[in-house]
Amino acid sequence: xxxxxxxxxxxxxxxxxxxxxxxxxxxxxxxxxxxxxxxxxxxxxxxxxxxxxxxxxxxxxxxxxxxxxxxxxxxxxxxxxxxxxxxxxxxxxxxxxxxxxxxxxxxxxxxxxxxx
Amino acid sequence: xxxxxxxxxxxxxxxxxxxxxxxxxxxxxxxxxxxxxxxxxxxxxxxxxxxxxxxxxxxxxxxxxxxxxxxxxxxxxxxxxxxxxxxxxxxxxxxxxxxxxxxxxxxxxxxxxxxx
Numbered sequence: 001x002x003x004x005x006x007x008x009x010x011x012x013x014x015x016x017x018x019x020x021x022x023x024x025x026x027x028x029x030x031x032x033x034x035x036x037x038x039x040x041x042x043x044x045x046x047x048x049x050x051x052x053x054x055x056x057x058x059x060x061x062x063x064x065x066x067x068x069x070x071x072x073x074x075x076x077x078x079x080x081x082x083x084x085x086x087x088x089x090x091x092x093x094x095x096x097x098x099x100x101x102x103x104x105x106x107x108x109x110x111x112x113x114x115x116x
Numbered sequence: 117x118x119x120x121x122x123x124x125x126x127x128x129x130x131x132x133x134x135x136x137x138x139x140x141x142x143x144x145x146x147x148x149x150x151x152x153x154x155x156x157x158x159x160x161x162x163x164x165x166x167x168x169x170x171x172x173x174x175x176x177x178x179x180x181x182x183x184x185x186x187x188x189x190x191x192x193x194x195x196x197x198x199x200x201x202x203x204x205x206x207x208x209x210x211x212x213x214x215x216x217x218x219x220x221x222x223x224x225x226x227x228x229x230x231x232x
Contacts, residue, residue, distance in 0.1 A: 042223035088158055106158035
């Protein structure tokens with residue numbers, strides 16, 4: 001089963017609007033990452049937020065992390081048609097001893113469509 | 117150079133064929149990964165190599181055989197595949213499994229495999 005669950009599954013907005021995607025996970029983590037995937041292509045890393053961080057910014061992206069709720073959100077401001085893609089969160093699970101399982105587990109993804 | 121390359125881009129094979137997928141990176145990364153991705157699903161981890169040694173095998177059938185000839189190359193040998201193995205196969209690399217912690221992964225564009 002997938003560690004991360006994202007909502008919404010699909011989001012359709014107009015250019016210039018903001019897009020917010022949410023991700024929930026189940027186990028303790030070292031970090032949480034967001035990736036973008038254009039149709040049928042490889043994934044592009046967007047941002048990594050560590051478990052001791054609450055918020056991070058990168059250009060038009062803002063990521064928040066709430067470890068008490070085991071959830072994260074990705075905000076894309078002033079969206080563009082070129083932002084149309086699938087967005088995945090991915091968690092690096094952490095064992096009770098604090099070490100990594102050594103792998104990323106991806107959420108189901110949100111399909112974002114930005115209309116010109 | 118922050119690129120991961122994969123060849124071929126597309127592959128059609130019969131169930132009795134033997135083929136190989138290739139992945140290459142020149143970023144000095146010491147962790148490399150194979151993922152399988154079905155349409156409209158997230159990537160699923162298959163194998164992880166750390167310092168050219170197989171560190172994770174996610175119970176992948178033996179008809180998939182990974183190989184890491186050196187720190188820059190990763191192969192996936194395919195034999196006697198089934199039609200349900202048709203998918204996008206993604207390779208990724210990361211700097212290392214630093215102290216067991218997962219870091220940013222860089223993905224190749226993938227090989228789209230069709231098994232007839």
